[in-house]
Amino acid sequence: MSSYLITGAGRGLGLELASQLSRRPRSEVSFVFATTRTTVPDALKNLIENSDGRVVHVPLQIRDRTSIDRAVANVSEKLDGKALDVLINNAGVLHFTSDGIANMNGLREAFEVNVEAVHSVTSGFLSNMKKGGEKKVINISTTLGSIAYSPTYAMMPVPAYKISKAALDMLTVQYAQELDKEGFTFLAVTPGWLRTDLGGDQADLSVEEGAKATIDVIFNNGHEANGKFLNIRVPGWEKPRGANNNFYDGKEVPW
Structure with missing residues (x-):
């Protein structure tokens, strides 16, 4: 019976992950902590109200260390001395740059949200998670951050997103290497190109398919997969197949 915390759970993939996890048997999932910056969107409110207490909202500004510390305290209190088992760093930001790399915008924010904030949230929850048995951290990444696949996605005008996600993958490896002997499992996972506000209507998969996978x-x-970058x-x-010849084979992504 594991507890989960998901950043960016107000919409899209984060909301769907919270929804599907909350429908798993209690023997598998005890609590799902769904974080948003401030307000609780109606879809998340409905999920909370119909979850029989299993989905809990936690306010979390992922770029604010004080907010992170408060979230850790809130989760620890709700778990009553037990550890958080699985942290899913899902929140992210994407900027389009349509007029060439020299005019790239949003690089600072992309690093602050997609890399630095992931580090801050992870480091904030480490002391709590060290008390548990599962100790699993999932960083939501993308094949757009794979250097090996970069020729495939050369025409996609999101350089700041690609660069920051490549850095996220290395952050995942650094944590995996340092905390390996403590039993932690760090994974970078690409959830696929999903039909969300971020992915758009022409994406390959529904958000339900991506969340399930x-x-x-x-x-x-x-733990045997610690440090890997995995495809769904x-x-x-x-x-x-599809517009961008994407594929979802469940194997390790070269990066």
């Missing part, structure tokens, strides 16, 4: 990765990979697996998408 991401949860499968979380459940099916333990979606039946029928094992080979390249």
Whole structure:
């Protein structure tokens, strides 16, 4: 029976992860802590109200250390001395740059949200998670951050997003290496190109498909996968297809 915390759970993938996790048997999932910056969107309110107390809202400004410390205290109090088992760093930001790399905008914010804030949230929860048995941290990444795949996505005008996600993958590895002997499992996971506000209407997969496949990765990979960058697996998408020849084969992503 594991507890989960998801950043950026007010919409899109984060909200769907919270929803699907809350429907798992109690023997698998005890609490889902769904974080948002301030207000609680109606969709998350409805999920909380219908979760029989299993989904709990936690205010969290991921770029504010004081807010992170308050969130850690709130979660620790709710768990009554038990550890948070799984941290899912899902919150992220994407900027488009349509007029060339020299005019790239949003690089500072991309690093602050997609890399530095992930580090801050992770480091903030470490002392709590060290008391537990599962000790799993999932960083939501993307194949757009893979240097090996960069020729495939050369025409996608989101350089700040690509650069920051490549850095996130290295951050994942650094944590994985240092905390390996303490039993932690750090994974970078690409959830696929999803039909969300971020992904747009032309994306490959529904948010429900992406969330289900991401949860499968979380459940099916333990400490032996520590430090890996993993693709989701979606039946029928094992080979390249769709507008961008994406594929979701469940294997490790070269990066």
